[in-house]
Amino acid sequence: MVIRDEAEAEILRLHQVEKWPVGTIAAHLQVHHSVVTRVIASGGAPPARPQRSARIDAYVPFIVDWLRRYPGLLSSRLYQMCRERGYRGSADHFRHMVARHRPPRRVEAFLRTTALPGEHGQVDWAHFGKIKIGRAERPLLAFVCVLSYSRRIFLRFFLGQRIENFLRGHVAAFAAFGGVPRVLLYDNLKSAVLDRRGDAILFNPRLVHFSMHYHFEIRPAAVARGNEKGRVERAIGYARTSFWPARQWGDLDDLNAQAAAWCAGEASERPWPDDKRKTVATAFAEEQSRLLALPENSYETEEVVSAKVGKTPHVRFEGNDYSVPHTLVRQVVEVRATLERVRILSAGKVEAEHARSFDRGLVIEDPLHTAELKKSKGEARKHRALDRLAQSAPSAQPIFTLLAQAGANLGRSTQHFLELLDAFGAVELELAMREALADGRVLASDVRKLLEARRRAAGGSPQALVDLPDDARVRDLVVRPRDLGCYDQLLRSDEEVRDAGAN
Template sequence: MTIPPDLAAQILRLHHAEKWPTGTIADQLGVHHSVVRRVLEQEGVPTAAITRSSKADPFVPFIVATLEKYPRLTASRLYQMVKERGYDGRPDHFRSIVARYRPAPPVEAYLRLKTAPGDQAQVDWGHFGKITVGQARRPLFAFVIVLSYSRAIFLRFFPGQQMSYFLAGHQAAFARWNGVPRTLLYDNLKSVVLERVGDAIRFNDQIHAFAGHYRYEPRPVAPYRGNEKGRVERAIRYVRDNFFPARTFDSLEDINEQADRWCETVSLDRPWPEDRRLTVRDAYDRERSTLRPLPSTDFPCHERKEVRVGKTPYVRFDRNDYSVPHTFARKLVIVVADLDTVRVIDRSQRVIATHPRSFDAGRQIEDERHIEALKEAKGHARKGRQTDRLSHLAPSSTELIRALAERHRALGRHVADLELLLVSYGAERLEEAIREALEKGTPHPQAVRHILERDQEARGEKAALPLPLPDDPRIHGMRVRTHDLRDYDRLDEDPTQNDSEE
């Protein structure tokens, strides 16, 4: 707390002129005695501290020695150690005693880091809550990269921190600047550093390949050295304070369009910290020509994932289902995705499906050609099952169907007609009627029907009614034993006729 100058003057006057003690000054001015003591100590006036005996006095040498050896030891642990040695005081009071004797950490001074134009950029993520896409709630992260010399900021929002997003953020920044800094400074992110022991660093293989493609040096900062990447941390704080508050957006594309405009206007027009007579835009114009040129090709930043197609022709990727040709059911394929597109490729690297990417959840993204091809295949399969059954129960039907095909007839409808005749008249009668129709040169289901009805009428039987059944092999393969139905015919007899005969 800052002590007002007029209060400090009153304290000094009452002490020197009136000879009041510290406690009296504090009571009369309504301040704490530590405030009075601090003012007097700043003026070099020696003050005698009031010391009272305490239960902890016998343990002070042990406390001091332990804190010198373990300066970061917690008060609660030290309290347990002293309690085991006979201390019976309260833990809350003990904390104030520990604070009195704990050695103050040494104050560390830092050099102001200066970089040459085009020499360095700093990279980090910032978390900005969540974004709603349809029925999905996804995390919203800001990828921020700042040129260390000019302080030019590149800002891009992503729905996560995956490596594909991390590399895509770099690539978009390099394209915006039309160049690459010589060194990129990172925090010890898992996207960059897999393992670190002292100065021995094991980099992520993908970041090594990416850095090699763009010819820059990836350099992680030393642990607990936040000052080394202070420019990107201040840039993220600037985004939080200047760009994000009270901003509305309805999609990821919307907020990124707004971020691009902000980076090109407000962010570049702020004063340059090294010389406030200039703007960041002025320094950026000077730095752009010193960046290394871009390579002739882009690095592949897509997300790749091997998935297995289920029994339905869809692949599951990022909480949504994308259609594939039905011929790939139950096969392994590879999904390759960026922010805009999802592509599915087979084991030979051939693209079998392409869809716009969705960040919603639970959606089915379909290519109508995949669905129509599946329907057509299922229709042919159903016709094939019907034809196989007819060929088995009525072998002459094969020749009849071949004759229909030669005459360019609609086979599906005619096969269905033969199926109904099979159900209505049975396999034996149908086989005889088909052979007769073929012998007469009339290979058509209507001719077969006419023969069946003629024979049925000649036998004095009632006409069979067609009974369409569902396409279920359990029903079509069912065998029902026939029974003598003459007992049921007696129900139609007139009982009065029998009485008259008697």
């Protein structure tokens, strides 16, 4: 059998270097053992000293084949695969055999990156657990920005990684640095990169618009290249070990004040990695003048969402209900929020403003909105009462005109006239009102005297006024009279029984 030169070379290597026996080589290369023997003999190399066969010898070709296809396959998994195929050797010996045949890993070498002053910065989020605010549990995240040349760190904490918080972190970092680096490097986080397919990158449009305002370049780090953003990764690790442990703080403002003091103090006084004779603060002083100048106006970082006012005059935002004027019920409004305030706008006009809460399930109301709602309810009730009086007694309209001219309390007068309407009926009230208008006496007390006088003249008893609730089910209730003749029949029956007993 004739074989290729590559196969002969592999036979010689396995026999002389790996010390494989002839049968193992033949099984692995799928050739006859006589061919292996001939190649070894023709190679001029001294025959290898025969070795004692081992249990694992039959599994070596299987192991080599799987390691060739999957170099990272764990030896524990390979051991289970061989156990399923009948291998009964020890796990330790198997692990040593796998290590001997595993192909060497290719180690990638990285270039040491250098940065010019003011040229680069690196940005990332870091998670620091969760915090409780009232009934809400909010994620605590740190926005970290590092200037690549001086290693000056900016650290600020936020409750969540919304894009607005991401931009707020940038604005605060630029203000702390007194300028803007020309290039900012980002990991593939959603705040910066929405989608990526190889070299095709879809950046977050809010970040793109933001970069246009500050004139810096957005540059994403390559996938699986942590070395490209090593400065910000080391800064996050430094903050976790130097700033965060055993840190006591009252609220988020207190925590950020401490973080700013740490950045300007301890973090800036550490040795500069490129020259241990300098500090980070010294290198930053050299770099600061090379940064891009800040624009005259800061970027607007409000959160803007649309919301619909429900049946009650409130708008829900991040789990809390904020009051609005009752005239906005069932309308769509715009909510604009900073970290401190929440504004509700309709047609570009600010209709309500509240202090922002990061709790959940709260109803945050402006007393003015509540007062206006109650007032509108009272006005509505008064109008309904006047309409009822006008429909029942047309003379009520001129009477109320005279009362208004006299400066009387119209609300109380309305209530008194409604009581008279319920007590005496619409016909009697209208007649009394006409008589009152003719006499020029239009107070409710005057009309009541006329009503009682007419009732006495008709032989009736004085009317006891009953305060009925403003409910149609009560006011419009009709009681049908019943024939009581059956009771008279019962009385006559009882008298007949008594008379019969007496006889």
